[in-house]
Amino acid sequence: MHTAGDVRVEDREDPRIIEPTDAVIRLTATCVCGSDLWPYRGIEPADHQVMGHEYVGVVEEIGADVRKVKVGDFVVGSFVISDNTCEICQAGYQSKCVHASFVAQTIGTQSEKARIPYADGTLVPTPRQPDPELVPSLLAASDVLGTGWFAAVAAEAGPSKTVAVVGDGAVGLMAVLAAKQLGAERIIAMSRHPERQKLALEYGATDIVTERGDEGVAKIKELTNGLGAQSVIEAVGTQESTMQAIGATRGGGHVGYVGVNYDVKIPGIDLFFAGIHLHGGPAPVRRFLPELIQLIWDRKIDPGKVFDLTLPLEQAAEGYKAMDERRAIKVLLTI
Template structure:
């Protein structure tokens, strides 16, 4: 099969690799209908995360089940499925609590490489969710978003305890931040402020339900949020970047008693215990348990109650994966979808 491999910073290649096979009785093999480039894929692509050898790439995927292991009971060949970026059994005590991304048997799907023609999915019954029927072609990009960035935005909003009638700030205007805006609107927030300096992303945020845009960053951004909220700060904040500046911006924009949901993969983030102690802010987040939200998100997409595909602004064949990475890296695209 053809599969994407990162050899070093900026060096992304499409190569011939062995077709995946069933290696455990709980596995499935999925023929990929669509995958995409995630913002977190850019960390190793940019050299911010170092790699010691070539690695497969991609952890967001939808497709048709090609084969299943002997112990797979719920997932059947021929079904169209959406999978989370962490494989999970969905039965252990941690999964039952709703934290499948910390499953006792979890396996990161990026290590297997979803930007390919075929993908082996461990723990198939717990990881994959079948759609009600084979989706119309126009729904496939939206279902693909549910595999990670939509579910991650949803988790950010849930972690921020967004309530009807309350105020929210979303720090980050990438795919996750934009979907946190969408989730905040679904959760009933009255005021949704997005922090963004990019006109195209501001337009998407407003289309998803943002009520205001703040362009300032750092201390200036915090001051602006305080000005907009009579000096109090917002009730909830979603941090969707993963840098020191974005994390502090989210915390300092939130009022005492408020909640911060952080879902940006952290890079160089260090927090002062003294500041946290006196902030009286609730802080919760981590790798999103996307599997928790998949049934709800699939239903919303199939009923056309939400349209996550709005953020997809670049669709390329898999053999142009290098251009997809380049476009994401250079901010020429918000979300690049790859079609095998």
Template sequence: MRRWSGDYEREAVMRGAVIHGPGDVRIEERPEPGIVEAGDAVIRVVATCVCGSDLWSYRGIDQVRRPRPMGHEYVGVVEEVGKQVASVRPGQFVVGSFFASDNTCPVCRAGYQSACQNRVHMGECQAERIRVPMADGTLVATPEQPAAELVPSLLAVSDVMGTGWYAAVAAEVRPGATVAVVGDGAVGLCGVLAARELGAERIIAMSRHEPRQRLAREFGATDVVAERGDEGVARVKELTGGVGADCVLECVGTDESMRQALRSTRPGGNIGFVGLPHKVDIPGKELFASLIALRGGPAPVRRFLPDLITRVFDGRIDPGRVFDMTLPLAEVAEAYRAMDERRAVKVLLQP
């Protein structure tokens, strides 16, 4: 640990977000992170943000038993590395994701770093500095220091864009495919963008909110369906000659959205589901009869980082547009409130 020297030695501190209970997120002083293991890096956070999944605790749906730090999305500049770290060095701008991974175990090698045998959840990222374990397996350095206007897109890559991309890959979106996207949150919007990049010919965004519909269209949606449930399914069927979409991205995570996805997919199509399921059971007989393939889970963002960073630097994708509010980290409480009250899709925080 780096320490300040003074009249008496005291632990160095920095500021970070801490949740105390439903509706109660505060900015507080916390111990300055330092190198613990030889594979660690410490990074100065340049941008972080609030995730839809953070709201589960904020709304009291997931219990908060004791105060704990928040945040799992981050980009920043490396300040210090452990002596085994070889792939990143101090001064580099890096992107990581919500799981630290070794990137060498059999599961990582198969491309599923979010299920790495040694994974560590990154749960303290709404802060000025963070420690990243297994830095070689987790972080990817950008080719150069990014211009300020690229930072939001790189931050999006660390979670929502990586997740939308995984949804599209899991749904096996290919050139010429017809794609439907259930959910118009930041992940759903990024799913639209991913489907476009992967060559989908037709992209049906399911959205009831005018500003989100507009962004969906700018990200590549060819059709927008405002209806939900049975009516939504009927509209998708209508738009696809009665057949259903080849690929459906389920970006919500409720029982209703999963059923809507299942019934919007053509027989033998593919669903990628990335909304964390809350009380979702998939009816085996219906899935069987549909011949649909289903793959979901926490996105192995690490697999996609090099490609997505390149796409951002090349100006081919601009997922940072999902951030419709930017606040200093000190105003984290307002960031949660704005998302909770749906005044913002996603809030970027600047430490």
């Protein structure tokens, strides 16, 4: 991305092993994330930077210390590098690993190849080479599914719970899928887009709420006997959506948040008197990858449906445009 709105596909030098814990992978597919739109829209700076942080591919080369990943393995990786051995990783918070670094804007996986540090910690091989039809779902696990899943876990979605999902982007839709898998009794998708509502219902939503902000909060309360939902997922990251999520949660309930932008300020007093639990941040996707890969492998979930536009990597610019204009929920780039 040269500057906001200016995405170009250009030749770069091939990545090579630098550290003995590195692997180089040849990507099979990558995609455009909602968070890639922040610099695209000029909300975050963009200055001739590499882009992309979601990836699946085949291991082409490994460093001398790599043990768990072999050349030829088909792998899924998280959007945060992690060693998966430190105390923080072992507690399940790989995105806060002592060796954590973000793939976005450093490695950039909207590319043919990528060097992945801490390959043993970051990458998870699939049981065998996957059928091509599974590739979109495996790619989704790399971030958007893993993030939606984490949001649902953070919101403590589960049996007998009513779960409200703020946001009908790809992550919000994945959170609906996750809440369903986690056994939620009722899943309220907050969406005003007919195609997204349709996909939410396919993924397990039981109710659709089109209202937003205070009206959205009032509607959730109306649907929950005046109490609010036990579990609310925040998958947008604006001031309005954040306060909508907090307001829609009953006292003692849980908000799982995975959306963020730089202008949100949560008034301490509102949070205090809400009496809720708040948990979120960059999803520790690595924690969930083995389980998610297995669910996809066994065809128990089909998160790949969230990709409604597929383009070759060369047309990445058109992919950004389609997502920016909300013509596409999520764009898969083939390589």
